[in-house]
Amino acid sequence: MLARPSSDPMVPQVARVVASRRELGDVWTLDIDTGAGGFPFQPGQFNMLYAFGIGEAAISISGDPSKAERLVHTIRSVGKVSDALARLKAGDTVGIRGPFGGGWPVAAAEGHDVVIVAGGLGLAPLRPSLYQLMANRDRFGRIVLLCGARSPNDILYRHELEEWRSRLDIDIDVSVDHASPEWHGNVGVVTTLMPRAGFDPARTVAMICGPEIMMRFSAIELENRGVEPERIYLSMERNMKCAIGRCGHCQFSSDFVCKDGPVATWAHLRRLLSLKEI
């Protein structure tokens, strides 16, 4: 349950971890109790999670927006702070600031086909939008989820992907970069799945999250297939510190990713993502 709620966005609220589970070798998911008041957020937003005594890191929210009493974060252990966060267990406390940033355009996608392209851990920030899409299935056209991963052992939320696939009202395809012959799925970069995905480019909204180069190539492929750049959304990742657009750590050209992003259109990002100077 969240304690000491504050209106100051720089002051973390203290919350308790109620569950921790290993997703992949170095990837953990934390369930955090947010109490009766809940923790409303939009799909695609992130929180600053504070490992007390060590530091803060920006982590996307990966749970169901309709279950605001439980905040879910999936964390890859890549440094001191993320490692400390990933090691938190049930009963431990964590500091939370957020939610921050603009999210995925789920409401604006109503009436359209929706193509979601996730690379590696990029499925985590996209999962809240998938929950919303599936909860309101009849408001959308075709829903296509294309997932890329390094190998079959690196597929995030694998059991959940199998559950979603069994719904039969969402098209899910997974491809890994390489595999042993025992793997009976697709092998190749995630963009190779697009020609087989049945969506109408003229009425498609796309949401992409993953490594920047994978997002760039995915957006190019979608645009080549006729999806409007204004309807292709990417989630950017930069070194976020204050999360309110004051410190400048996450500056990306004239944008602050924490405040102006993290989600932005391909029309806006296309040129910027090819500039090595920024």
Add this chain to the structure above:
Amino acid sequence: MISGMDAIIREHRFFAGLDEPTIQLLAGCARNVVFKPNQYLFRIGEDANEFYLIREGRVALDVVTPGHAAITFQTVGEGEIVGVSWLLPPYKWMHDAHAVDQVRAIGMDAKCLRGKCDADHDVGYEMMRRFLPVLVSRLQATRLQLLDVYGTSA
């Protein structure tokens, strides 16, 4: 020529939009083939005498190093092509290819087609025009795979 092969070629995505004389010409080099799951279409080092247009099923392209498990670097499915080594000397396969599930395909006699491309450069140009995008997109995909963009996990 097997009866109806021209119709099968006409329907295949890779040959979409070809004119009728070229379809008839290609049909003269084509045959229907079926591979059972795990059956090899070809192996590394063999002569690249035939390439395949997949009609149904999926084919895995593998590389093998002695003492190690094979690594699948690409899968190819319906509407796609298996085999590009037939285009250029020394006309040898550079990897293995095996059927993941039951595969139905059009097998194109590479020697026959090379002869027709040499005899009629318009046909040769048309083949190159269709194969080049496949080669370029595979090159780009390979580049991305080499970048290992998803990083290492434990």
